[in-house]
Structures are given as C-alpha cells and as structure tokens.
Amino acid sequence: MTRNPDRRATLIDAAIEVLAREGARGLTYRAVDTEAGVPAGTTSNYFANRDDLLTQVAPRVTERLTPDPDALAGTMKAPRTRALEAELLRGTMDRISQDRSGYLALLELRLEATRRPGVRTELTKTMSATLADNIRFHLDAGLPGDETTVVLLYLAMTGLVIEQLTLPEALAPFTADGLIEALVARALPDD
Template sequence: MRQNTARRTALLDAAIEVLAKEGSRGLTLRAVDKEAGVPTGTTTNYFANRAELLRQIMARTHERLTPDPAALAETMKAKPTPELTATLLRQLLDRMRADRSSHLAMLELRLEATRRPELQEDLTRTFTAMLEANIAWHLDAGLPGDHDTVLLLYIAMLGVIVDDLTVPGLLEPYGIEKIIDVLVQRSLPRQQPTT
C-alpha cells in the first residue's frame, strides 16, 4: 500500500463526497478515482479493499468534523453556564452544516452497517469512543449537567442535525436557534441561588 499521506487524504475526501452524493452503493474504488481526478486504479494502491476504505472514512470524517482547537479554546473562555452549552451546540450544528458531506457520509456508513456486521462493530466501537470522549470533555470542562444529561443532549442534537441536513424545511418553522435554546433550558435548568 502506498504511503503518500496527502494523496491518501485527498482520496478519503473524495470518498466522503462520493458517499454523501451517491450513497454506499455508489462508493466504489473506481468512483473515488473519478471524484479525486486521479488515474483509474489509484485508490486500489492506497486501500486494500472497500472495507478498509470504509474504516478510514470513519476516521477522516471525525478529523474533518472536530472543532478547531484555537476556536474552541476561545469559546471556552466563557463561564461554564447553560448559555455556553447552547453556544457549543450551535457551533456543532454550524460545523455539520459547513461540512455537510462528512455528516451525510457518516449517515450512509450507519445505514451500510445495518447490512455489514464487521462495519457495525467498527462503527459501534468508534462512536462509543467518541461519545464517551465528548461526555468526559463536557464534564471535565465544568459545564453544567451530568453524564446522563450530556447523553440526552447528544441524542437530541443528533436528531436536530439529521433533520437539518436531510429535510431542512421540517424544523425551519420552529427555528433551530429556539429549538437549541429550549433543549438546553429544559435539560440544564438554571440553578436558583440558595439563601
């Protein structure tokens, strides 16, 4: 297998685009070559098979959707309040919208995993690690809420993101900003000062 990191990344980015546009059935090594604008057979030189390509797509989408550390550090200068949590959720949605292809590719991988047990295992392991890391980050950052609250926020935001990216008109009448505000208010009610 070839080791040119820049070329491998470009091929993975092309695979994400194919997966987002054509679905898992349209994801072939040849389709990735075409999307990347490289000679036929190039993808085969970098990925042993389609299963290996799917595993590496998972890692690449995670890289692409991870927040910029400097921007996140700037956001985290604020006091850890429910309002900061709402800001972080809005930024999450903004990242998904900015890289719609990565999130749609991940949705396609989820669907493909229902038909491929080995991919199901990989996805479960990957998503479990990501979810637990996100929960730990939230708690370590001193943001309000406990483990279960963060889990519920994750589940709710996943639904918001899926609807926003796939049928945006569905939630539009309700206002995404308002949905996020209500979600945070109901999940993390403001503590009343004790006297």
C-alpha cells in the first residue's frame, strides 16, 4: 500500500464528502477518486477495501471537529459555571455546523455500522474513546456535574445536532442556542 499521509488524508476527506452527499451506497473508490481530483485507482492503492476506507472516516471526523487548542484554552479561562458549559456546547454546535459534511458522514457511518460488524467494532472504539475524552475533560476541568451528566449532555446534543443538520424546521420556533441554554440549566446543578 502507498504511504503518503497527506494523500491519504485527502482521500479520507473526499470519502467524507461522498458519504455526506451520496450515503454509504455511493461510496466507491471511483467516487472518492473523483471527489479528491486524483487519478482513477488512487484510492484502491491506499485502502484494501471499502471497510478499510469506512473505518478511517470516524477518526478523521473526530479530528476535524476537535476544537482549536488555543481557542479552547482561552475559553477555559472562564469560571467553571453553567455559562461556561453552555459556551462549550455552543462551540461544539458551531464546529459541527461548519463541518456539516463531517457529521453527516458520521451519521451515515453509524447506519452502515448496523450492517457491517467490522465497521461497528471500529466505530465503537472511536466513539467510546471520544466520549471517554469528553468525560475526562469535563471532570479534569472542574465543570459542574459528574460523569453521568456528561453522558446525558452528549446524548441530548447528539439529538439536537441531528435535528439541526437534517430537519431544522422541525424545531421551530426553538433555536439551537435556546435549547442548549435550557439543556444546561436543567441538566447541571446550580452554580
């Protein structure tokens, strides 16, 4: 297999765009080659099979959605209150909204994981690690709430993100910001 890390990342990013636009059934080597603007056959030189390509998507989406460390450090200078938690959740929503394709590809990958055991195993590892990192960050930062609070916020935000990316009109007249504020107010203990 060819080992150019930049080319590999380009192909994975192209796969993310194809997944978001065409769904898992549209994810072919040819579609990825076309999206990436590379010669036909390039993707097959980097990924042994579709499952290999699919399992690379979730870690890349996670990487793309990770906050900028400098921006996060600035945000974390604030007191550890509900307001800070709401700001962090709004930041998550903003990053997801800016990388809509990434999250939609992740949703497609979740569906594909129900049909492909290998994809399910790898996606479970990635998502479990991400949740564990979120819990650790929350607790280490001294934010209000406990481990269960983080899981509940994660689950609620997952639902909100799905609605915002797929059927935002269904939430009208509610806004994402307003719902995040209400979620934090109800899920976290008083400051």
